Every structure is written in structure tokens, then in C-alpha cells.
Amino acid sequence: xxxxxxxxxxALVGNPNCGKTALFNLLTGSRQKIANYAGVTVERKEGxxxxxxxxxxxxxxxxxxxxxxxxxxxxxITCDFVLGRLADEPRPDVVVAVVDATNLRRHLRLVLALRRxxxxxIVALNMVDLARRRGLPIDAPALGRELALPVVETVGxxxxxxxxxxxxxxxxHAAPESAVADGVDAPARAGGRAAPLDxxxxxxxxxxxxAADQHEVERILGRLGLEGVPADxxxxxxxxxxxxxxxxxxxxxxTLFLVFQAVxxxxxxxxxAITALIAALAGLIGAALPAGLLQSLLVDGVLAGAGSVLxxxxxxxxxxxxxxxxxxxxxxxxxxxxxxxxxGSVGLSGRSFIPLLSSFACAVPGILAARTIPNARxxxxxxxxxxxxxxxxxxxVYTLLIGTFVPARTVGFGVGLQGLVLFVLYxxxxxxxxxxxxxxxxxxxxxxxxxxxxxxxxxHVPSLRNLGIGLLQRVEVFVRRxxxxxxxxxxxxxxxxxxxxxPAGYPGPAIEYSLAGRLGSLLAYLFAPIGFNWxxxxxxxxxxxxxEVVVGALGTVxxxxxxxxxxxxxxxxxxxxxxxxxxxxxxxxxxxxxPQCLSTLVAARRETxxxxxxxxxxxxxxxxxxxxxxxxxxxxxxxLALP
Amino acid sequence: xxxxxxTRPPEKTLGLEELPLHTDARIVxxxxxxxxxxxxxxxxxxxxxxxxxxRVRLLARALFGEPLAVRVxxxxxxxxxxxxxxxxxxxxxxxxxxx
Numbered sequence: 066x067x068x069x070x071x072x073x074x075x076a077l078v079g080n081p082n083c084g085k086t087a088l089f090n091l092l093t094g095s096r097q098k099i100a101n102y103a104g105v106t107v108e109r110k111e112g113x114x115x116x117x118x119x120x121x122x123x124x125x126x127x128x129x130x131x132x133x134x135x136x137x138x139x140x141x142i143t144c145d146f147v148l149g150r151l152a153d154e155p156r157p158d159v160v161v162a163v164v165d166a167t168n169l170r171r172h173l174r175l176v177l178a179l180r181r182x183x184x185x186x187i188v189a190l191n192m193v194d195l196a197r198r199r200g201l202p203i204d205a206p207a208l209g210r211e212l213a214l215p216v217v218e219t220v221g222x223x224x225x226x227x228x229x230x231x232x233x234x235x236x237x238h239a240a241p242e243s244a245v246a247d248g249v250d251a252p253a254r255a256g257g258r259a260a261p262l263d264x265x266x267x268x269x270x271x272x273x274x275x276a277a278d279q280h281e282v283e284r285i286l287g288r289l290g291l292e293g294v295p296a297d298x299x300x301x302x303x304x305x306x307x308x309x310x311x312x313x314x315x316x317x318x319x320t321l322f323l324v325f326q327a328v329x330x331x332x333x334x335x336x337x338a339i340t341a342l343i344a345a346l347a348g349l350i351g352a353a354l355p356a357g358l359l360q361s362l363l364v365d366g367v368l369a370g371a372g373s374v375l376x377x378x379x380x381x382x383x384x385x386x387x388x389x390x391x392x393x394x395x396x397x398x399x400x401x402x403x404x405x406x407x408x409g410s411v412g413l414s415g416r417s418f419i420p421l422l423s424s425f426a427c428a429v430p431g432i433l434a435a436r437t438i439p440n441a442r443x444x445x446x447x448x449x450x451x452x453x454x455x456x457x458x459x460x461x462v463y464t465l466l467i468g469t470f471v472p473a474r475t476v477g478f479g480v481g482l483q484g485l486v487l488f489v490l491y492x493x494x495x496x497x498x499x500x501x502x503x504x505x506x507x508x509x510x511x512x513x514x515x516x517x518x519x520x521x522x523x524x525h526v527p528s529l530r531n532l533g534i535g536l537l538q539r540v541e542v543f544v545r546r547x548x549x550x551x552x553x554x555x556x557x558x559x560x561x562x563x564x565x566x567x568p569a570g571y572p573g574p575a576i577e578y579s580l581a582g583r584l585g586s587l588l589a590y591l592f593a594p595i596g597f598n599w600x601x602x603x604x605x606x607x608x609x610x611x612x613e614v615v616v617g618a619l620g621t622v623x624x625x626x627x628x629x630x631x632x633x634x635x636x637x638x639x640x641x642x643x644x645x646x647x648x649x650x651x652x653x654x655x656x657x658x659x660p661q662c663l664s665t666l667v668a669a670r671r672e673t674x675x676x677x678x679x680x681x682x683x684x685x686x687x688x689x690x691x692x693x694x695x696x697x698x699x700x701x702x703x704x705l706a707l708p
Numbered sequence: 709x710x711x712x713x714x715t716r717p718p719e720k721t722l723g724l725e726e727l728p729l730h731t732d733a734r735i736v737x738x739x740x741x742x743x744x745x746x747x748x749x750x751x752x753x754x755x756x757x758x759x760x761x762x763r764v765r766l767l768a769r770a771l772f773g774e775p776l777a778v779r780v781x782x783x784x785x786x787x788x789x790x791x792x793x794x795x796x797x798x799x800x801x802x803x804x805x806x807x
Contacts, residue, residue, distance in 0.1 A: 132755040170781040171757045275751075279759045300784075301767060308768035308777050402768075402786045405775045415775065415786065516749055516791050517775050518756060521784040 072113075074123045074155065075234060077189075078147055078179060079163035080172050081129030082522050084191040086110075087221030088163060089126035092231065096534055099221075100392035102419060103129060103520040104437035107139040109146065116235040125157065128436075132275070133178050138436040138444075147182065156184060159237065161230065163189045166196035166203050166218075167523070169291060170282060176212065177278045185237075186214050189230055193218040202290050211285040222528055300523045304399070313403050320396075322488060324387045328380050328460070329467075329484040335379035343372040362559055365624040370555025370617035373636050375547050377461040377613070382536055384457055388426060389535045393527035397422060398519055405517060411499045412506030414438075415517055417447040421498070424454035425491075428665040432672050439516070446505050448672060449682055452665050453498035453658065455491045458612040462656050463490055465616050469637045470649040493657045497689060546611065554607045555617050562603075562625050576625040585622075595691060596651040596698035600643070612662055646705060651698035658690035722799070725776060725792035727766050733797035735762045735780075740794060750794050757781050758795050 077085040081103030090097055093112030098105055110126040127146060128139035135141040149156035162179050164172035179186050188208070196203050209216035217233050220226030286292045306312050347368045354360040391397055397419055405415030416438045424431030431451040438444040455463075467483050476482050558581060567578035576582045585603030592602045604618035616636065623639040640649070666679040673679075721736050738758050740750040757780045758764070767784060768777040775786045 131752075134751075134755070136752060168782045171783055174755075174757075275754045276759055279761075283761075301779075304767055304777065304784075308770070310769065310771040313768075314771065398786070402775060402777060403770060405786070405788075406770055406772050409774075516752065517786050517788045518752060518791065519786040520756075521777060521786055 076157035084221035091227040326484040332379040366559030369620035450498040654697035655694040724795035
């Protein structure tokens with residue numbers, strides 16, 4: 066405890082999207098997510114760095130804030146911390162005010178507000194490479210003289226780009242008093258820590274001074290020869306198309322459509338290779354081990370279960386590659402701009418777009434990202450509908466069913482039917498979310514139009530390094546999921562599906578006699594009206610823990626139901642024989658709305674501080690899923706003229 | 709920028725939302741229309757850079773006229789019409805030459 070308290074505490078503070086997290090990653094060796102839009106970081110992240118002389122420093126990365134007067138839950142975190150309002154955390158010893166060197170006009174205002182707090186402040190002039198490339202005469206020492214604060218140059222996205230900041234922290238640690246620059250009042254330091262600031266005073270000081278600060282910024286920029294504003298930047302030229310009222314929406318639709326086509330078509334060769342590998346492995350084990358429990362556990366439980374989920378790795382990598390490139394380029398807030406009006410028609414704003422888009426990866430970060438939404442009602446609605454965005458865990462279920470039941474042919478213009486069906490399923494999720502938001506808008510008192518005030522950042526060419534790190538992390542997460550939770554659930558399911566063993570001479574497959582088989586036939590009463598057999602019913606249960614498990618669970622249940630295990634690892638041919646088309650379509654419809662996984666419910670509980678919203682969420686999703694699956698089942702039976 | 713300044717600036721001011729696309733303008737005032745929420749809105753606009761004296765330009769209007777993409781200083785923000793209406797501007801003569 067004492068050792069921790071003795072470590073100096075450094076906090077990174079700045080406007081949104083100025084590169085705080087990139088700097089944090091450089092300083093601490095962390096790999097926190099970075100992207101080109103405001104509001105990527107919505108939590109306080111902590112790391113440690115070791116200076117060249119070996120002393121340790123605690124580093125905090127805080128969500129971006131436009132001012133010290135918070136409007137959103139994520140800004141609140143930053144303000145509480147900087148103003149020392151947290152009981153469990155002292156105010157930082159040093160505030161690193163991170164500013165975007167290409168946009169000092171806005172970023173310096175926050176520096177002035179931070180300077181007034183009387184804590185030691187050092188300015189990190191970030192993205193200084195970009196500023197120089199644009200021909201801006203950046204002069205760190207001169208800026209330091211004008212601000213009466215130490216100023217260092219940093220490049221958050223380049224290895225070694227934080228060296229000057231590290232050197233400064235090192236010197237400062239050696240002689241702490243030097244951190245307080247000339248002309249700035251030393252803070253009242255109680256026991257080596259700055260005392261908490263009076264809240265009202267801080268707010269008043271901030272508000273009274275926005276305009277005054279702007280004059281001071283103008284003066285400083287004038288002295289540095291930086292007063293001009295860019296006339297027509299490359300970003301503006303791109304925006305003439307991207308934000309165009311007609312061309313813009315077309316570009317957006319084409320982009321999204323390309324993503325789904327690519328996820329389906331480009332991943333196929335890799336998926337076939339993994340399938341072949343797993344089948345070969347199953348063959349090897351089948352040949353090496355005598356038929357029996359161990360062989361069944363490995364082949365039916367591990368390979369047919371966890372292996373059949375691993376097959377979807379290439380698709381998940383591709384999906385994330387697209388998402389990461391879109392995030393890094395600065396396009397996402399533009400998409401939010403284009404969709405704002407549409408979202409407004411169901412009572413949401415463009416501010417909900419990025420949380421909802423994040424939910425295509427996973428609803429949990431999506432629900433967290435809703436912290437950037439200023440309005441409490443909008444935030445709750447966004448959290449409630451986030452799980453209707455098709456998360457990457459549902460991709461394996463979709464792919465398996467589409468790959469098995471939808472013929473692989475084109476519908477013209479090089480558009481594949483399978484990719485098209487996938488697009489329709491994603492669209493159905495979005496449509497469902499809009500419908501729910503619309504109903505919620507009707508149910509609740511409509512409030513005044515909420516402000517948008519969304520930053521449209523300068524476009525960047527996506528960084529290959531960032532993309533590589535992001536993809537590696539996703540692969541790691543996915544493989545770890547398959548190796549831990551999914552594998553464990555599969556082994557558990559295999560156990561439940563194998564025991565108790567049936568008495569000798571039992572006529573049907575052994576699984577019917579097992580615990581899972583009996584539970585499945587009970588659940589089948591509930592699900593038979595919407596076309597699900599007992600095998601599907603039982604597979605839905607572990608799917609609550611992690612949705613991909615459904616695929617593996619079907620693999621295990623069917624592998625154990627089959628007469629021989631010669632088909633292990635190949636779920637598709639089994640279900641192709643066992644299911645009718647309406648059943649397959651009903652299951653697809655079920656998974657568009659399916660009650661989400663437990664971690665989503667837990668995240669919703671944490672973010673809304675009550676069980677009320679997670680309960681509403683689970684309830685309405687179950688009802689929607691049941692309704693949609695039932696309608697699909699009966700409609701497609703009628704269309705196909707099945708009995 | 710006191711919201712109820714009695715004297716208006718002599719130039720013809722217009723709401724930012726009325727400005728033609730790609731026309732340079734200068735902010736004269738940022739004022740709340742009505743109510744407490746609106747006052748908060750004006751403050752927030754000031755905080756993100758909509759301050760008297762700053763140069764602004766409309767970069768785009770989305771389909772159906774909303775939202776607006778606005779250049780202020782060296783930033784671009786998306787605003788709704790109602791937000792932009794809080795920002796009073798005077799259009800600058802075309803092709804202002806900067807030293």
C-alpha cells in the first residue's frame with residue numbers, strides 16, 4: 066500500500082480524439098483501443114511506466130472532455146478525477162494536458178482551464194508530425210513561454226513518440242518541485258497531494274472564462290503565427306462526396322453491403338481449410354483411440370463442439386478488419402451524420418450510432434459506449450436496443466445455417482445469394498431495433514430535441530500497425546473464448562448428453578435417455594410450435610452463455626444422436642438431413658432477436674444501475690424472437706406448401 | 709456573451725442554419741433561445757468553440773435539411789438546425805484575403 070501511494074500519479078487529460086489513449090499505450094506498453102472518433106475511451110484506464118532510472122509512475126488514461134463541466138457520464142469520470150472529487154483517488158500529481166497540434170485553437174482552451182486548477186500541468190503537443198506535414202509553424206518552446214507551462218512534442222502513433230514526455234516525467238520525478246512552472250501558483254499540497262477543489266468554484270471559474278480563454282488562445286496563436294484557419298482541407302474535399310445528401314447515403318449503403326459480401330465470400334477458402342483440418346484430426350483420433358468414452362469426449366465433445374466454432378475465425382477476422390478500418394479512418398461519425406435524421410424519426414440521435422455500431426462486434430462494448438450520449442433517456446433506449454445489432458457471436462450461427470440451407474449462387478451483378486441473405490438478417494436486426502426504439506418513444510413522454518454536437522474528425526489513412534494489433538487482439542479473444550468458456554460448455558453438454566447411459570437394449574439413440582435429452586424434450590413443448598425440435602431446444606440453453614456455442618452444441622447433440630461418429634466435426638450435413646427449410650429459417654429469425662447472452666445482461670445492469678432494464682431487455686427479446694421464429698416457420702411452411 | 713444584450717450589432721445577422729453552403733461567416737453571438745435547457749445548449753456550443761469572433765462555414769446539409777456539418781475555427785461539428793439557430797452570424801464578403 067505504501068509503495069503504491071509513493072508512486073507519482075500522472076493523468077492524461079484532453080479534448081476527445083486528441084490521441085490520449087495512443088500516448089497512454091506508448092507510455093505504459095498497454096494495448097487499449099484507439100480509433101479516429103470522439104469517445105473511444107469511456108472508462109478510466111490505469112497503467113504503470115518505469116522511467117529509465119527505474120522509478121515507477123502510475124499513469125491514468127481518462128475519457129476526453131471538452132470542458133471541465135461534464136455533460137456525459139464519460140466526461141463526468143474525467144472531471145471528478147481532475148477536480149479531486151473522488152474519495153478513493155487523490156488528485157493527480159501531474160496532469161498531462163494532451164493537445165492536438167493540428168488544432169490548437171480548440172485544445173488550448175482546456176489547457177488554460179486545467180492551468181487554473183493550480184496543479185502541475187505539462188502540455189503534450191500530440192500529432193506534431195501531422196501538424197508539421199501541414200506546414201504549421203509548431204514551436205514547442207515558444208508555446209511553453211506563452212503558456213508558462215512546460216511543453217513537449219509527442220507522436221502517439223509512432224514507436225518512441227512519447228520519449229520527450231518520458232524524459233520530462235523522469236526529470237520531474239527526480240526533482241518534483243520543478244514541475245511547477247514559473248508564473249503558476251503552486252497548489253496547496255497536503256501530505257504531498259493536491260487538496261480537492263471546491264466544486265462550485267471550479268465550475269464557475271470554468272464557465273466565466275470560456276470567452277476570456279478564447280481571447281487568450283487568440284493572443285497566443287497570434288504570437289506563434291498560427292492564427293489562420295485552414296481554408297479547404299483534403300478532408301473537406303472528401304466530405305463534399307461523403308456528406309452529400311444524395312451521394313453520401315449511396316456511399317454508406319455500398320460500404321455496408323461490401324462488408325457483408327466480403328465476410329461471406331472472402332472467408333470461404335480459409336474456413337474450408339480449418340474444417341478439413343478438424344475433420345482430419347477427428348479421423349486421426351478415431352483411428353488412434355478405441356471406441357469408447359474418451360474417444361467420444363474428444364471427437365463428439367471437443368472437436369464437434371469447440372472445433373465447429375473455431376471454423377468461423379476467418380469471418381470474424383474479416384468483419385473486424387472492416388470495422389477497424391472504418392473506425393480508424395474517421396468515417397464512422399460521418400455515417401452517424403447521414404443516419405441522424407433517420408434515427409431521429411424513432412426518437413434517437415446520431416449520437417447513438419457509434420454505440421450501436423460497436424454492438425455489431427459485441428453488445429458489451431456497445432453498451433459501455435452509450436456513456437457518450439448526453440441524454441439519459443436516449444442512453445437507456447440505446448442500451449436496450451444495442452443487443453439487437455447482430456454481434457459477431459451470432460455470425461457463426463448465421464453462417465452455418467445459410468451455408469447449409471441457402472444455395473450458393475449469384476442473383477446477378479456478381480452478388481451472391483448467401484451474402485444477400487446475411488445482409489437481410491443484419492438489416493432485420495437493425496429494423497427490429499428501430500421498431501423497438503419507436504415503441505419506446507411512444508410509451509414515454511417525448512422530450513425536447515436533443516443536441517447533436519458531434520465532432521467530425523479529420524480523415525486519417527488507417528494505420529496498418531493499429532489494424533494489426535486490433536486484429537491480433539480479436540483473434541486472441543476469440544480463440545481464448547473457444548478454448549475456455551466454449552470448450553467447457555461443450556464438455557459439460559457432452560457429459561449431460563452422455564449420462565445417464567441408457568440400459569442395454571434401449572431402442573433409440575443413447576442421448577434420448579440422457580439428462581440433456583430429457584431436458585430437451587421438455588423444452589420442446591415450448592419450442593415445437595415455432596418449429597424447433599428437441600435437439601435445437603437443448604442447444605439453445607448453453608447459447609445463453611455465449612451465442613456461438615449453439616453451433617458447437619448442435620454439433621455435439623447431433624454427433625451423439627448419429628448412429629456412427631464418422632461425421633464428427635461436420636454439423637452442416639447432419640442438420641441438412643434432419644431439418645426442414647422452415648425450421649432452419651425459424652432458427653435464423655430466432656437469432657435475429659434472441660435473448661442475448663448473460664454478459665450483455667450484466668453489462669446493462671452495471672450501466673443502468675438496476676435490474677429493471679436487463680429484465681425488460683431479456684423479456685422483450687424473448688417475445689420478439691418467439692414471435693419472429695413462429696411467423697417465419699408458419700409463413701415458410703405455407704409458402705412451400707408443406708403439410 | 710450576455711444573452712440579453714440590449715443593443716444589436718449593426719450588421720444584418722442571420723442564424724447559422726440559414727447560411728448558404730460554403731459561405732464564410734463570423735459569429736456575432738451565441739444565445740439561448742428559451743428555457744434552462746437552451747441556456748445549457750448555448751454554453752455547450754461555446755465550449756466546443758462557437759464563440760463570438762470565430763469564423764464559421766456550412767460544409768454540408770444532410771437529406772431533408774438536417775443535420776448540418778459546420779466548420780468552426782479548424783474543427784468540424786455536426787449540429788441540428790435548432791442548435792445552429794442559437795449561433796448568430798454575419799456573412800463575410802466573398803474571398804476574404806488573409807495576410
